[in-house]
Amino acid sequence: MSKKKELSPELKAECDAAKAIFVSKKNALGLTQASLAEAADISAAAVAMYLNGTNPLNAKFAVVLSRLLDVPIEKFSKRLAVEISGLTSNVGGTTLTDASETKQEGATKDSGAAQKVLEMIRRHAGKGLDGAAQEKLAMAVMNTMQADVANNVIEADFSGRRLQPGDISIPQYDIRGAMGHGQVPADYSEAIRNVVIREDVLRDKGIKYSTAASLAMITGWGQSMEGTINDKDPVIVDRGINEFAGDGVYVITWHDLLYIKRLQVHDAEHFEMISDNPKHKDRVVPIGDVIIHAKVLLVWNARKL
Numbered sequence: 001m002s003k004k005k006e007l008s009p010e011l012k013a014e015c016d017a018a019k020a021i022f023v024s025k026k027n028a029l030g031l032t033q034a035s036l037a038e039a040a041d042i043s044a045a046a047v048a049m050y051l052n053g054t055n056p057l058n059a060k061f062a063v064v065l066s067r068l069l070d071v072p073i074e075k076f077s078k079r080l081a082v083e084i085s086g087l088t089s090n091v092g093g094t095t096l097t098d099a100s101e102t103k104q105e106g107a108t109k110d111s112g113a114a115q116k117v118l119e120m121i122r123r124h125a126g127k128g129l130d131g132a133a134q135e136k137l138a139m140a141v142m143n144t145m146q147a148d149v150a151n152n153v154i155e156a157d158f159s160g161r162r163l164q165p166g167d168i169s170i171p172q173y174d175i176r177g178a179m180g181h182g183q184v185p186a187d188y189s190e191a192i193r194n195v196v197i198r199e200d201v202l203r204d205k206g207i208k209y210s211t212a213a214s215l216a217m218i219t220g221w222g223q224s225m226e227g228t229i230n231d232k233d234p235v236i237v238d239r240g241i242n243e244f245a246g247d248g249v250y251v252i253t254w255h256d257l258l259y260i261k262r263l264q265v266h267d268a269e270h271f272e273m274i275s276d277n278p279k280h281k282d283r284v285v286p287i288g289d290v291i292i293h294a295k296v297l298l299v300w301n302a303r304k305l
Helices: 009-029 033-040 044-051 059-069 078-088 112-123 131-151 199-204
Strands: 167-178 194-198 215-221 234-238 248-254 257-267 270-274 283-286 290-299
Touching: 009 044, 009 059, 009 078, 033 044, 033 059, 044 248, 044 257, 044 290, 059 078, 167 199, 194 199, 215 290, 257 290
Parallel strands: 167 215, 167 257
Antiparallel strands: 167 194, 215 234, 234 290, 248 257, 248 290, 257 270, 270 283
16 A cells, blocks of 8 residues: 655644644634635545645645635745735736746646736736735636646546446545544555446446436445445445435545444434444444535445455
8 A cells, every 4th residue: 555645844834733723713713624625615525634734735725724714824834825925916016926936846837827817917916906806816826727737637548448328437536435443535555446337237236326427436444344345445436415315324524534434313413423343333423523525325346256
């Protein structure tokens, strides 16, 4: 199993500072990791990776965090404060930092589209942009840069087989759902890259899903669901189900960690979080503490005969 590279002490300190501010202010401001995720247009699992120091903070998330927590970005990241001020401060002047010179860790040079947004900032230099307008422009730059990096990939089918009518291509996601003590999503050795399956196969098995595009495959990790889902079993999940939809097995975040667990309603305010392996403890947890990411539909396991 390949381990995710740990952050440098400086980047980890930024994450720790951001989390400390969030924890100290979330109750007063009525914030949760789910509301952070919604505001930043990312998953709650991604928020957990930032706050727990698995992934380094980026400018887009820093802007959202600063706005929701009502603190300047330099309170948790002087690095990102300088990077963002290069986009929004002294707009139109010679001190405007070119985005290609303020790279995030591992990022590529910004695209022509991002440059156009920067040019828009320059054109508005003399019009006295307020802080809110500058934030919106900075967010637009960050979103464009991230989209262009993602789009700088040419998709090709090297399998020699194209999808036929009725086929569903289910992608493998680089996430492991823990069936034990809990995992923050991290790197691991993938057993399966993706699966192409006939739609009628799922139908014959009585499997219902929201949309074909919402189907994904992740890997189970641990022993607490043993007997139903064993350690390193790939499972097909429906990412379109983000609320409790009756008794079943779900991919959830609880206390900032990712799990695969069976959920049942205990009472109006609590779930029973059940481990199918009787050697592991079941828990009764507040419904508000559980974030549902997907419902598990099928275990895709290979058994030696």
